[in-house]
Amino acid sequence: MSAYHPLTEAEAIEYARRLPDLFHAESELVSREIGDGNLNLVFHISEPSTGRSIILKQALPYAKVVGESWPLTLDRARIESEALMIQESLCPDLVPHVHVYEPDLALTVMQDLSDHVIMRRGLIEGNRYPLFAGHIGRFLAHTLFYTSDLGLNQQEKKERVKRFINPELCKITEDLIFDDPYTDSPNNNVPPAIRDAVGAVWGDGELHLEVAILRQKFLTSAQALLHGDLHTGSIFITQESTKVIDPEFAYYGPMGFDIGAVFANLLLNFAAQEGWSADEASRRDFRAYLTGTIRDTWNNFEREFRRLWDAHGVDRMSRTAGYQDYYMRTLLQDTFGFTGAKMVRRVHGLAQVADINSLTDEAAKERAQRIALSIGTTLIKFNRQASSIEQLIEIADKAVQ
Amino acid sequence: MSAYHPLTEAEAIEYARRLPDLFHAESELVSREIGDGNLNLVFHISEPSTGRSIILKQALPYAKVVGESWPLTLDRARIESEALMIQESLCPDLVPHVHVYEPDLALTVMQDLSDHVIMRRGLIEGNRYPLFAGHIGRFLAHTLFYTSDLGLNQQEKKERVKRFINPELCKITEDLIFDDPYTDSPNNNVPPAIRDAVGAVWGDGELHLEVAILRQKFLTSAQALLHGDLHTGSIFITQESTKVIDPEFAYYGPMGFDIGAVFANLLLNFAAQEGWSADEASRRDFRAYLTGTIRDTWNNFEREFRRLWDAHGVDRMSRTAGYQDYYMRTLLQDTFGFTGAKMVRRVHGLAQVADINSLTDEAAKERAQRIALSIGTTLIKFNRQASSIEQLIEIADKAVQ
DSSP states (O other), X not given: OOSOOOOOHHHHHHHHHTSTTTSOTTOOOEEEEXXXXXXXXXXXXXXXTTTEEEEEEEEOSEEEETTEEEEOOTHHHHHXXXXXHHHHHHOTTSSOOEEEEEGGGTEEEEEOOTTSEEHHHHHHTTOOOXXXXXXXXXXXXXXXXXXXXXXXXXXXXXXXXXXTOOHHHHHHHHHHTTTGGGTTOTTOOOOGGGHHHHHHHHTOHHHHHHHHXXXXXXXXXXXXXXXXXXXXXXXXXXXXXXXXXXXXXOEEEOTHHHHHHHHHHHHHHHHHHHHHOSSHHHHHHHHHHHHHHHHHHHHHHHHHHHHHHHHHOOOGGGGSTTHHHHHHHHHHHHHHHHHHHHHHHHHHSSSOOHHHHTOOOHHHHHHHHHXXXXXXXXXXXXXXXXXXXXXXXXXXXXXXO | OOSOOOOOHHHHHHHXXXXXXXXXXXXXXXXXXXXXXXXXXXXXXXXXXXXXXXXXXXXXXXXXXXXXXXXXXTHXXXXXXXXXXXXXXXXXXXXXXXXXXXXXXXXXXXXXXXXSEEHHHHHHTXXXXXXXXXXXXXXXXXXXXXXXXXXXXXXXXXHHHHHTOOHHHHHHHHHHTTTGGGTTOTTOOOOGGGHHHHHHXXXXXXXXXXXXXXXXXXXXXXXXXXXXOOSGGGEEEOSSOEEEOOOTTOEEEOTHHHHHHHHHHHHHHHHHHHHHOSSHHHHHHHHHHHHHHHHHHHHHHHHHHXXXXXXXXXXXXXXXXTHHHHHHHHHHHHHHHHHHHHHHHHHHSSSOOHHXXXXXXXXXXXXHHHHHHHHHHHHHHHGGGOOOHHHHHHHHHHHTO
């Protein structure tokens, strides 16, 4: 079973049974394949007699998106499992535990999180997660600080950069986030109702300049090991627990890209409240919860990142007076820009979000799309002037006034 | 002879004789070891009967600097030979031809350039090189453009970044250029006569902030494949020919670092004219030649870089209106900063330059050191406001008024 081939359910069970210290040797094991089959096989293996369960995630050598299939390296399974293990070493409570990574099979055996829900789904259902801002702020602070030149020996960091060179997955981001949405590309999926607003995006030179600058940062700025795809569909959540999953896009990039992914997806849900909230009062209230979560996330992140810097910085020059403030302000500015870029691509790009697309009231959906585009483009154009997280919240609030 | 060991002269001759198409099988060959023995063995192998000759350069597994010896990876020989071959593919006339790279021996067989002189030596002797600005401007434009995301497929570029991860050599730069000179480090070599000026550098918080920002760019900005050590001691020259050698510090970094290395070393010679020029008129004249060379180099570089961008850019987003101007201005600003950083470290850091240090008139040497420090620190502090190469020349001229 060591040469690569997609596992059958029987093989997945057989593999799981041979793992040490997980299941009883003689137990009956049950497998359910719960992946969407587009990128990975995901087997949920459980032992009914004890209630124990694990996940086997196996990369497939191709990706299927909207019917098309293209080859995709199995090396992303290594990148994902190594990123998970680094994240686990830094925030053990915030990622699934990796039991085993099996390179020949592109297979990762990890903790089952079936008791959690995908955060995007939870938000669509109107749930609130009061611990999330603290959890994700800490996740961002620790994973970004300790993989950067600030918190990691600079020579070790370079070896990490090498291990996380991730051309194929980065190309998806470069095209779908930083290129296609700004031109009439066949990869776009333009909702007919907002054709006018999308046309304005395609014709906005000031916007394109900022996107080009953000794209350059994505291409060249090896600041920290990013998750690389940190939207609310990559977060498993409960009232008490937050688990960040699926870091197959991990690579060394600009820190603001991860923070912006979180904010963008909270703001897409903010826009989608046009359709989800029952009335104006509850809409205002849920939106205030979402912007409050953004504020708390940034503030928790910033406080913890500065604390780590002061207590555990490894670079003498990084203790230069004024440098930390300069760095945090640049990081905030990047966060504004990447938040905007991650929003715009979800309105009329190839891959969109259920927050907006599962709205059944067409008028509400259109309003949500226009709000998301407006917030996204405003953040992108404003990014290099940003000086406070409150400005991001003001921009969002203003778009729904 | 395939396992690594430092070659003897007899072995070097034997190795050269077996290379195809270089020497006659029966000829007498003569070897001279012409390296300084600190980092590499360099054998000059010649065939007196024909006048043919080649260079065998072999990396040693250690570095010796001011008496100390520390281990150094042989992988730098691979990096050097691969960088040379990439540069040769882009500007065949501006680097030595590589005949063979032999990984097991960390050995590169390359074109003999004994008919050239080291440019630092040539400038100290008062020679002028009217073609240099055109040559080096083209070298910089082609090597930086075609290895960046502007001129190279972005996925191929990422594989290049991986091949040129160069932790040990980068660490030398990070310490000796971006750290030690700004604090009372034992690695410094402070000339007693300028102890006051060096003390001012150590106490200048505004300066340190800019150096910290430049250091971050060196650590994180993977813009292009740099030569990494492009001072006038890495350039062989004649009136007609320019050959850039020794790219063992090559890695993916900020473009301005290479351009700044050239300018810094021209300006160190500019400062050293305190001692080299016979009188005030010839001093003014040679300095005008040096600043003219900087102006022409930048202008040639910028014109050619923009031409390549317009004609051969591979990235749709890079053709966004305004982006090229933004990019070139940022690049100019980086160039100011790195020029300054490369000057300061040569005044009181570990490794200094013969332009200044071989002056025998102590008063002239002191004046040269103070001028170099003044230009260097001013450029560093001004870097983020720079908008024209003329400002760099004004800063230099003002320091000697």
